[in-house]
Amino acid sequence: MNNSDNSNRHMISILMENEAGALSRVANLFSARGYNIESLTVAPTDDPTLSRLTLVTSGNEQIIEQIVKQLNKLIDVVKLIDLSETDSIERELMLVKTKAVGEQRAEMMRLSEIFGGHILDVTESTYTIELTGPGGKLDNFLNAVEKDAILEVVRSGATGIARGQKALHV
Amino acid sequence: MEPITGAEILVRCLQEEGVDCMFGYPGGAVLHIYDALYAQEKIKHVLVRHEQAAVHAAEGYARASGKTGVVLVTSGPGVTNAVTGIADAYMDSIPLVIFSGQVPTALIGNDAFQEVDAVGITRPCVKHNFLVRDIKNLAETVKKAFYIASTGRPGPVLIDLPKDITIGKAEFHYPKKIKLRSYNPTIKGHAGQIRKAVDLVMSAKKPMIYTGGGVILSDGSTELVELTQLLGYPITHTLMGLGAYPATDKQFIGMLGMHGTYEANMAMHHCDVLIAIGARFDDRVTGKIEKFCPEAKIVHIDIDPSSISKNVQVDIPIVGSVPNVLRAMISVIRDEKLKPDTKALEHWWRQIDEWRAIKSLSYRQSDEVIKPQYVIEKLYQVTEGKAIITSDVGQHQMWAAQYYHFDRPRQWINSGGLGTMGFGLPAAMGAKLAFPDQDVACVTGDGSIQMMLQELSTMKQYYTPVKIVNLNNGYLGMVRQWQEFFYQKRYSMTYMEALPNFVMLAEAYGHVGMRIEKPGDVEGALREAFAMKDRTVFLDFITDQSENVFPMIPSGGGQNEMLLAERDEMVSTHEEGMVLV
Ligand SMILES: Cc1cc2nc3c(=O)[nH]c(=O)nc-3n(C[C@H](O)[C@H](O)[C@H](O)COP(=O)(O)OP(=O)(O)OC[C@H]3O[C@@H](n4cnc5c(N)ncnc54)[C@H](O)[C@@H]3O)c2cc1C
Ligand SMILES: Cc1ncc(C[n+]2csc(CCOP(=O)(O)OP(=O)(O)O)c2C)c(N)n1
Ligand SMILES: [Mg+2]
Numbered sequence: 189m190n191n192s193d194n195s196n197r198h199m200i201s202i203l204m205e206n207e208a209g210a211l212s213r214v215a216n217l218f219s220a221r222g223y224n225i226e227s228l229t230v231a232p233t234d235d236p237t238l239s240r241l242t243l244v245t246s247g248n249e250q251i252i253e254q255i256v257k258q259l260n261k262l263i264d265v266v267k268l269i270d271l272s273e274t275d276s277i278e279r280e281l282m283l284v285k286t287k288a289v290g291e292q293r294a295e296m297m298r299l300s301e302i303f304g305g306h307i308l309d310v311t312e313s314t315y316t317i318e319l320t321g322p323g324g325k326l327d328n329f330l331n332a333v334e335k336d337a338i339l340e341v342v343r344s345g346a347t348g349i350a351r352g353q354k355a356l357h358v
Numbered sequence: 359m360e361p362i363t364g365a366e367i368l369v370r371c372l373q374e375e376g377v378d379c380m381f382g383y384p385g386g387a388v389l390h391i392y393d394a395l396y397a398q399e400k401i402k403h404v405l406v407r408h409e410q411a412a413v414h415a416a417e418g419y420a421r422a423s424g425k426t427g428v429v430l431v432t433s434g435p436g437v438t439n440a441v442t443g444i445a446d447a448y449m450d451s452i453p454l455v456i457f458s459g460q461v462p463t464a465l466i467g468n469d470a471f472q473e474v475d476a477v478g479i480t481r482p483c484v485k486h487n488f489l490v491r492d493i494k495n496l497a498e499t500v501k502k503a504f505y506i507a508s509t510g511r512p513g514p515v516l517i518d519l520p521k522d523i524t525i526g527k528a529e530f531h532y533p534k535k536i537k538l539r540s541y542n543p544t545i546k547g548h549a550g551q552i553r554k555a556v557d558l559v560m561s562a563k564k565p566m567i568y569t570g571g572g573v574i575l576s577d578g579s580t581e582l583v584e585l586t587q588l589l590g591y592p593i594t595h596t597l598m599g600l601g602a603y604p605a606t607d608k609q610f611i612g613m614l615g616m617h618g619t620y621e622a623n624m625a626m627h628h629c630d631v632l633i634a635i636g637a638r639f640d641d642r643v644t645g646k647i648e649k650f651c652p653e654a655k656i657v658h659i660d661i662d663p664s665s666i667s668k669n670v671q672v673d674i675p676i677v678g679s680v681p682n683v684l685r686a687m688i689s690v691i692r693d694e695k696l697k698p699d700t701k702a703l704e705h706w707w708r709q710i711d712e713w714r715a716i717k718s719l720s721y722r723q724s725d726e727v728i729k730p731q732y733v734i735e736k737l738y739q740v741t742e743g744k745a746i747i748t749s750d751v752g753q754h755q756m757w758a759a760q761y762y763h764f765d766r767p768r769q770w771i772n773s774g775g776l777g778t779m780g781f782g783l784p785a786a787m788g789a790k791l792a793f794p795d796q797d798v799a800c801v802t803g804d805g806s807i808q809m810m811l812q813e814l815s816t817m818k819q820y821y822t823p824v825k826i827v828n829l830n831n832g833y834l835g836m837v838r839q840w841q842e843f844f845y846q847k848r849y850s851m852t853y854m855e856a857l858p859n860f861v862m863l864a865e866a867y868g869h870v871g872m873r874i875e876k877p878g879d880v881e882g883a884l885r886e887a888f889a890m891k892d893r894t895v896f897l898d899f900i901t902d903q904s905e906n907v908f909p910m911i912p913s914g915g916g917q918n919e920m921l922l923a924e925r926d927e928m929v930s931t932h933e934e935g936m937v938l939v
Pocket of ligand 2: 750751752753754755777778779780802803804805806807829831833834835836837
């Protein structure tokens with residue numbers, strides 16, 4: 189999906205029963221009904237009977253409305269929120285392995301600092317950098333680094349939470 | 359309390375649920391369950407001849423009775439054979455609980471003998487499914503399954519039972535009530551929305567009531583009849599909704615959609631307020647979406663929010679169950695003594711009567727060859743409009759829907775959403791088991807009947823005397839019709855050159871067979887067959903091979919673009935229409 193076109197990008201956060209098969213029900217729904225899915229993250233919550241699943245999708249208003257309705261229809265889905273509809277915080281974790289030789293070492297360190305990254309691992313010729321932020325910021329980092337210097341990129345997919353007093357819980 | 363085996367727990371659960379009849383087929387993984395069934399008499403188990411038939415029979419039973427249908431199949435091929443039926447029940451929202459055997463827990467994932475991932479295979483076509491991993495959860499899971507299958511928008515629920523679960527022991531406690539934090543269907547409509555809907559409905563000058571399977575599923579017919587008569591508005595049904603409002607009443611203007619009546623589709627196209635009740639705006643109903651009800655403001659009552667504004671954006675959505683919402687609307691209208699605009703209504707009815715006068719269901723009778731429509735008309739007369747009619751899929755299905763006038767809900771049982779050939783015969787068996795004292799007829803075709811023919815054997819064993827009305831046109835007629843219209847008569851693979859002798863087949867299975875070739879013999883044969891109360895009779899009507907179903911909205915057309923029999927030249931549909939089915 190095109191990240192610059194944020195108008196139809198939606199981040200939907202779901203509380204669901206922490207049961208075998210719940211994740212596949214969500215994934216199945218998206219493939220069966222032909223909905224876009226850009227990223228998906230899932231993990232148990234503080235309440236071990238519940239998992240929290242966050243997915244990023246896109247579509248016009250009508251499609252998003254159907255996605256939300258279809259998700260709600262799944263028996264395992266307890267509650268959900270479209271974070272794009274409220275003031276919310278989005279975060280994604282990225283691990284990047286870059287080349288770091290000669291002048292590149294200082295340059296890479298400087299870039300990492302600018303983006304608030306941490307260098308987690310250092311060898312003679314590489315750095316492994318950790319960055320968090322909204323997806324757009326991570327994209328910007330990758331754009332700022334010379335293409336050839338990137339050896340490997342791992343992104344967790346976006347996750348998020350509403351700002352203020354609003355909380356998604358049962 | 360003494361611990362009992364999982365198989366015994368299962369049987370006790372079914373008894374607690376009041377199950378009196380179930381359909382199934384045994385195999386290694388469910389042997390313990392069959393052993394537990396053997397030891398009791400409360401539940402009648404019907405041994406079908408193919409698992410798909412078990413599901414269709416349970417569907418017929420459920421649709422006729424309103425109860426939840428129950429199916430038991432073994433692991434592996436037992437489950438895969440059942441999948442078509444499960445998908446059928448899912449599309450038509452039929453409440454079923456299906457139990458499938460599974461290899462022992464310890465072997466799951468090992469490609470063990472007759473192992474398939476039943477939960478995975480059925481996931482896209484069930485309302486929900488479960489794999490029981492601990493015998494302690496068994497009873498509660500069964501309770502949940504029945505609750506989920508029968509409430510909200512009904513549907514099939516599958517429980518996969520590893521064999522060790524059926525052998526292990528536990529104490530039996532059946533929960534009285536169940537509450538699921540993640541499942542809570544909305545029954546009562548929102549008062550504000552109901553208010554708005556009533557205002558819009560009362561302001562209509564050219565109103566139209568369009569209802570579907572949701573009215574039947576929710577037993578909302580009484581409320582629907584009351585509201586419709588209170589308003590005096592015209593009403594149409596989808597294929598799945600027939601019988602909710604008496605077809606013989608003058609306010610009923612026929613089925614709508616691809617093969618609906620001219621008046622129903624024209625009234626849809628020209629109405630200014632559309633009241634959609636328990637219907638899902640299927641593409642066989644709407645025709646081309648852009649041309650659908652261009653002038654109408656739409657109220658939509660449905661228990662499933664995802665049915666609302668899925669295909670057509672509506673103006674006033676009401677999430678709730680049909681009887682509840684209609685009762686609330688009736689109260690508002692009565693309490694406030696609201697009256698429809700009678701002047702405008704008179705005008706509207708005059709217009710509708712003009713459309714009606716076109717007689718879109720007329721057909722040319724023949725003395726030589728049996729017209730399929732004529733057979734259904736006679737079937738209607740001979741059974742005095744009272745029989746339960748099941749149907750297979752094809753032209754015969756449309757003729758049954760058009761020419762048998764259903765006056766009560768749950769009288770018409772067919773496969774609409776999936777359109778499963780083979781549905782009719784096992785469904786008739788299921789309906790007959792639910793209502794042994796009622797006449798049940800299965801309207802079928804030479805193609806469809808051969809998909810589940812083996813059930814004639816089951817019907818012999820369990821004594822379910824139904825009348826099979828085979829409209830034998832020697833073709834996969836519905837497909838042939840499309841080839842005639844849209845593929846320049848290239849009849850690719852639609853001629854059944856080697857049809858069996860159905861009379862002999864029926865007799866081979868111990869039933870009565872009759873072959874009828876002359877129009878003059880149709881009524882007599884039907885009378886003779888229905889007089890044989892205790893026999894299954896296979897009536898093989900040799901019908902006009904070239905007859906087509908009219909009227910018809912070709913795929914991609916609008917509701918005002920109907921083709922009428924012998925009046926319109928059939929033309930290829932629009933390019934975009936050709937991709938539709
Ligand atoms: C050969 C062939 C030709 C066909 N031609 C036509 C045709 O000409 N015309 C036609 O109409 N169909 C036709 N169909 C059938 C069509 O494919 C659809 O199955 C049918 O139109 C759907 O009917 P429905 O809208 O009533 O929905 P159903 O599938 O019956 O759905 C029921 C709706 O009611 C809702 N509901 C369930 N319970 C409740 C409740 N308690 N309260 C409120 N709402 C509830 C559900 O959520 C759902 O939205 C044809 C099928 C075949 C196989
Ligand atoms: C299982 C299945 N396979 C294929 C189809 C496609 N199909 C729809 S109607 C039809 C022909 C049905 O023939 P028949 O039962 O003889 O009925 P007729 O149309 O001739 O009345 C076919 C093949 C289907 N609906 N179901
Ligand atoms: Mg045929």
